Amino acid sequence: VTSLALFGGTPVLSKDAHRLWPIVEEEERAAVARVLDRGILSGPFAPESMALEQEFARYVGARHCLLTHCGTSALVVALAAAGVRAGDEVIVPAYSFVATPLAVVQVGAVPVFADVDGETGCLDPAAAEAAVTARTRAIMPVHMHGCAADMAALLDVARRHDLVVVEDAAQAHGATFAGNPVGALGAAGGFSLQSSKNLSAGEGGLFVTNDDALADEAGAVRNFGQDLTRAEASTFDASRPLDGTRALDCKRLGSMYRGNEMMAAFARAQLAKLPERTVLAQRNAQRLSRALAELPGVTAPHVPAGRTSVHHKFRVHVDPAKAGLAVSADGMRDALLRALAAEGLEVVLWQAAPLVTQTVFQKRDPLGGFPRAQPGGTDLGANYDPSRYPRTRELLDGSLVLFSQSCPLIAQSEEVVDRYAEAFQRVWQHRQALVDWTAAHPSLVPS
Numbered sequence: 001v002t003s004l005a006l007f008g009g010t011p012v013l014s015k016d017a018h019r020l021w022p023i024v025e026e027e028e029r030a031a032v033a034r035v036l037d038r039g040i041l042s043g044p045f046a047p048e049s050m051a052l053e054q055e056f057a058r059y060v061g062a063r064h065c066l067l068t069h070c071g072t073s074a075l076v077v078a079l080a081a082a083g084v085r086a087g088d089e090v091i092v093p094a095y096s097f098v099a100t101p102l103a104v105v106q107v108g109a110v111p112v113f114a115d116v117d118g119e120t121g122c123l124d125p126a127a128a129e130a131a132v133t134a135r136t137r138a139i140m141p142v143h144m145h146g147c148a149a150d151m152a153a154l155l156d157v158a159r160r161h162d163l164v165v166v167e168d169a170a171q172a173h174g175a176t177f178a179g180n181p182v183g184a185l186g187a188a189g190g191f192s193l194q195s196s197k198n199l200s201a202g203e204g205g206l207f208v209t210n211d212d213a214l215a216d217e218a219g220a221v222r223n224f225g226q227d228l229t230r231a232e233a234s235t236f237d238a239s240r241p242l243d244g245t246r247a248l249d250c251k252r253l254g255s256m257y258r259g260n261e262m263m264a265a266f267a268r269a270q271l272a273k274l275p276e277r278t279v280l281a282q283r284n285a286q287r288l289s290r291a292l293a294e295l296p297g298v299t300a301p302h303v304p305a306g307r308t309s310v311h312h313k314f315r316v317h318v319d320p321a322k323a324g325l326a327v328s329a330d331g332m333r334d335a336l337l338r339a340l341a342a343e344g345l346e347v348v349l350w351q352a353a354p355l356v357t358q359t360v361f362q363k364r365d366p367l368g369g370f371p372r373a374q375p376g377g378t379d380l381g382a383n384y385d386p387s388r389y390p391r392t393r394e395l396l397d398g399s400l401v402l403f404s405q406s407c408p409l410i411a412q413s414e415e416v417v418d419r420y421a422e423a424f425q426r427v428w429q430h431r432q433a434l435v436d437w438t439a440a441h442p443s444l445v446p447s
């Protein structure tokens with residue numbers, strides 16, 4: 001008999017104790033109303049978009065920034081502008097959100113997967129280097145869960161093999177490597193403004209680069225591939241915001257990847273609060289990590305020296321053997337997920353398998369537009385073999401994400417965070433009973 005909520009005890013936390021994300025306050029309302037009052041809703045040189053681009057560029061120490069309609073389109077624009085072409089190979093981590101390899105496919109290039117570092121979940125530089133072929137054009141690290149990838153080592157691999165680095169910083173606004181914000185440490189990068197992100201606008205994305213020519217190319221790709229230069233911003237006429245001054249030529253493939261003024265204004269209001277919120281998220285993470293460190297076999301997110309994480313997600317690793325339990329890693333994870341959820345915690349898997357397992361990569365349908373492997377390149381049959389990514393598999397089998405997209409760590413008070421520590425301690429104290437119960441009720445555990 002134990003006090004676990006799963007077995008009928010009182011939950012540590014009530015569901016309504018959480019704060020929902022994103023937080024919409026007077027500043028966001030005023031920002032969107034300002035756009036409606038002005039009447040300019042869109043355009044590559046519209047005022048809110050341009051202001052957000054300048055403010056975000058300053059925030060991440062990049063020379064240029066462009067607003068796009070989502071993080072995926074920021075990545076597509078970055079890859080295309082950085083010179084990735086049809087048939088090229090781009091090395092991506094086996095653990096990410098599917099948008100990372102899909103952005104590669106979108107420019108006609110072939111995503112080639114490499115295993116991740118088991119502690120951070122970020123692309124492993126040695127695995128990335130081992131995946132280089134004569135066809136490789138780019139490496140695309142992901143700053144996973146807000147923790148900077150090992151950029152020094154990845155940039156070194158890229159330099160030695162003459163590759164470009166395009167950063168997927170969708171989850172990592174303000175994270176740093178050796179004191180420098182991520183995003184434009186390589187050739188270019190992309191951030192997401194989707195609702196769950198630390199900086200949100202409902203949907204949206206931000207492309208960044210330090211390279212003037214690449215920024216011009218990105219501006220064109222974002223705008224139907226037309227020869228529209230940033231210098232033409234000075235010709236923008238606020239009284240005729242939808243009209244240009246000359247006929248435009250579509251010079252390369254592109255699409256309509258621009259954002260709009262309401263998302264820009266909303267994001268500006270959120271960006272003003274981001275530094276303070278990031279400190280709060282980091283303080284919350286430290287507080288919870290300290291408490292979890294007391295529990296045998298439980299490891300809080302690891303942030304290597306010289307890097308920072310903005311803790312977009314808080315992935316906790318559990319090792320049943322170190323906790324004295326005879327149960328599989330994923331068995332422990334699933335039982336824990338149920339027990340913590342019963343205590344009132346927000347707890348999710350988010351991803352449960354290496355990206356290659358997803359149908360689109362197993363099928364690789366050329367008629368559906370999936371790029372074909374080129375001679376001299378990677379054997380995709382081998383590269384897309386799910387058994388090739390033991391560290392990704394181990395990481396996902398043996399961990400779960402505390403907090404959810406709707407109620408992320410960054411939105412929660414210290415009191416709520418302390419209840420998470422208390423609930424975890426309670427469940428861990430009764431871990432043997434939990435494992436025994438799970439063995440007796442296999443069908444109640446999520447598959």
Ligand SMILES: Cc1ncc(COP(=O)(O)O)c(C=O)c1O
Pocket residue numbers: 070071072073096097099100142168170171191192193194203204205
């Ligand atoms: C790692 C990663 N890359 C790319 C994206 C795509 O961003 P968006 O949904 O804004 O297109 C996301 C989030 O959704 C993400 O988590």
